[in-house]
Amino acid sequence: MNTFSTQIDRAAYEAWRENSAEERARVAADPDRLAFHIQPEVGWLNDPNGLVQVNGIYHIYHQYNPFDAARGGATMWNHLSTQDFVHYRDHSPALFPDAAVDASGAYSGSAFVERESCAGGARESAESGRIHYFYTGNVKHTDRDDYDYVLTGREANQIHLVTNDPCELGEKRVLLTNADYPADISCHVRDPKVLKHDGTYYMVLGARTRDDIGCVLVYTSRDLDHWTYTTRITLPERFGYMWECPDLFFLDGELVLVCCPQGVPAEGFDYQNAHQCVFFRVQADFSKSSFELVDDGRPRMLDHGFDFYAPQSFEDEQGRRIAFGWVGLPDPDYDNPTVPRGWQGALTVPRELHLRDDKLVQLPVAEMEDLRGDAHELACGEQMDEPGRVFELLVSCGGAKELKLNLRAGVKLTWLDGTLTFDMVGDGHGRTVRSAALDRLDDLRILSDTSVLEIFANGGETVFTARTYSDAASALSCESDVPAEVTYYQLAPISMDRNN
Numbered sequence: 377m378n379t380f381s382t383q384i385d386r387a388a389y390e391a392w393r394e395n396s397a398e399e400r401a402r403v404a405a406d407p408d409r410l411a412f413h414i415q416p417e418v419g420w421l422n423d424p425n426g427l428v429q430v431n432g433i434y435h436i437y438h439q440y441n442p443f444d445a446a447r448g449g450a451t452m453w454n455h456l457s458t459q460d461f462v463h464y465r466d467h468s469p470a471l472f473p474d475a476a477v478d479a480s481g482a483y484s485g486s487a488f489v490e491r492e493s494c495a496g497g498a499r500e501s502a503e504s505g506r507i508h509y510f511y512t513g514n515v516k517h518t519d520r521d522d523y524d525y526v527l528t529g530r531e532a533n534q535i536h537l538v539t540n541d542p543c544e545l546g547e548k549r550v551l552l553t554n555a556d557y558p559a560d561i562s563c564h565v566r567d568p569k570v571l572k573h574d575g576t577y578y579m580v581l582g583a584r585t586r587d588d589i590g591c592v593l594v595y596t597s598r599d600l601d602h603w604t605y606t607t608r609i610t611l612p613e614r615f616g617y618m619w620e621c622p623d624l625f626f627l628d629g630e631l632v633l634v635c636c637p638q639g640v641p642a643e644g645f646d647y648q649n650a651h652q653c654v655f656f657r658v659q660a661d662f663s664k665s666s667f668e669l670v671d672d673g674r675p676r677m678l679d680h681g682f683d684f685y686a687p688q689s690f691e692d693e694q695g696r697r698i699a700f701g702w703v704g705l706p707d708p709d710y711d712n713p714t715v716p717r718g719w720q721g722a723l724t725v726p727r728e729l730h731l732r733d734d735k736l737v738q739l740p741v742a743e744m745e746d747l748r749g750d751a752h753e754l755a756c757g758e759q760m761d762e763p764g765r766v767f768e769l770l771v772s773c774g775g776a777k778e779l780k781l782n783l784r785a786g787v788k789l790t791w792l793d794g795t796l797t798f799d800m801v802g803d804g805h806g807r808t809v810r811s812a813a814l815d816r817l818d819d820l821r822i823l824s825d826t827s828v829l830e831i832f833a834n835g836g837e838t839v840f841t842a843r844t845y846s847d848a849a850s851a852l853s854c855e856s857d858v859p860a861e862v863t864y865y866q867l868a869p870i871s872m873d874r875n876n
């Protein structure tokens with residue numbers, strides 16, 4: 377059978393890279409290149425994948441296509457590592473769409489390590505140092521021209537790799553194929569993520585039913601190799617046609633599901649982007665494999681900005697739950713002017729997650745503070761003339777009824793009548809206005825990179841993430857009805873060493 381395949385293996389990638397020095401130098405010199413966010417060397421980047429920490433080192437992979445800045449297509453996994461989220465190494469891609477089972481893309485997936493400990497410390501076992509990776513091999517057939525790639529013409533293969541070396545992921549072993557999904561499920565099944573509880577492994581997979589209802593399939597296993605369909609998680613009322621990138625994890629003692637529903641209509645301030653990212657608390661009875669979403673009628677958004685999707689979390693060796701997201705979106709209504717210049721896409725900074733009063737809160741990991749230069753206090757009403765584009769801003773404004781923050785040319789944040797509004801109409805490349813209704817506004821923390829903004833309100837309860845291509849021509853200023861305290865730090869770049 378013919379498949380849509382670019383047959384990209386390591387040798388083809390290396391041959392391309394050797395001949396692409398000029399293109400890489402041109403992209404590296406682009407004025408919108410980021411200072412402290414992970415970005416593709418060239419081409420396209422989307423979801424974070426395979427996040428894991430082993431022996432003190434964080435490994436971060438992401439969907440990557442160096443050959444086409446406009447679309448993901450037959451993606452591979454690029455691999456980076458860091459010990460401190462400040463000094464990184466780019467190891468080059470570790471997983472290629474080079475087999476018949478993933479010929480049209482090594483799609484998203486995750487990593488799993490056993491974290492068993494006993495009185496004497498970490499238990500020595502056959503598992504120690506072993507990393508299990510799970511991902512989706514996407515295969516699109518081209519032998520007929522009437523395939524719709526929803527019900528026909530597509531294979532979604534869930535694949536397992538086991539390794540001690542995060543640079544060499546090992547042999548691809550297919551765990552599940554289309555034949556293993558329930559009869560009412562379409563060919564869209566992907567993005568495996570694994571959770572262990574009481575000796576059983578639970579794999580969640582994003583899925584679309586044949587009649588276009590988004591859901592999460594749950595498979596269980598006792599050995600990570602043999603998986604049985606167990607149940608599905610969804611809402612009683614249809615909420616989108618496909619749920620991508622599910623992430624089921626314990627957070628501060630509660631079970632949480634994060635996923636990305638597609639095809640949800642906008643409702644007031646919510647679900648304004650082409651596709652969504654939401655979270656639920658889950659009431660689980662693991663003994664009965666029952667997972668009920670706690671639903672108060674309107675699934676809550678993880679991010680209220682323009683560009684945020686497919687976050688993935690992992691627990692690090694200190695027990696922190698850390699997530700990266702994709703600063704981007706499938707099928708957006710806006711554009712990224714860097715595409716004709718040969719690149720697009722970025723990951724958010726690593727964010728530590730917590731659950732507070734039923735709210736999922738996100739804040740940059742503490743290590744990001746190591747990028748700070750000297751603090752400058754900015755009086756309310758005062759202007760800072762040359763803030764540059766790379767800085768952090770802390771605003772403390774408890775009790776404010778009004779606040780207006782000019783961030784850069786055409787980009788402002790306004791708090792008025794219980795609504796926090798992020799306005800990019802002036803220079804958004806199609807990005808306009810996004811708002812969130814809040815009970816109060818106590819504080820803001822803003823990370824501004826050359827072409828990414830991450831805005832955390834009220835200790836990370838409400839977040840706005842967006843690309844911005846506006847310059848810093850206009851001054852930074854803050855006005856409020858209370859004497860807000862504003863602290864500005866210039867931020868140093870992260871470092872990125874490369875293996876080659």
Ligand code: FRU
Nearest residue numbers: 439448451483484566620686
């Ligand atoms: C989400 C997604 C995933 C898929 C990957 C392909 O952005 O569509 O569902 O695995 O991207 O690049």
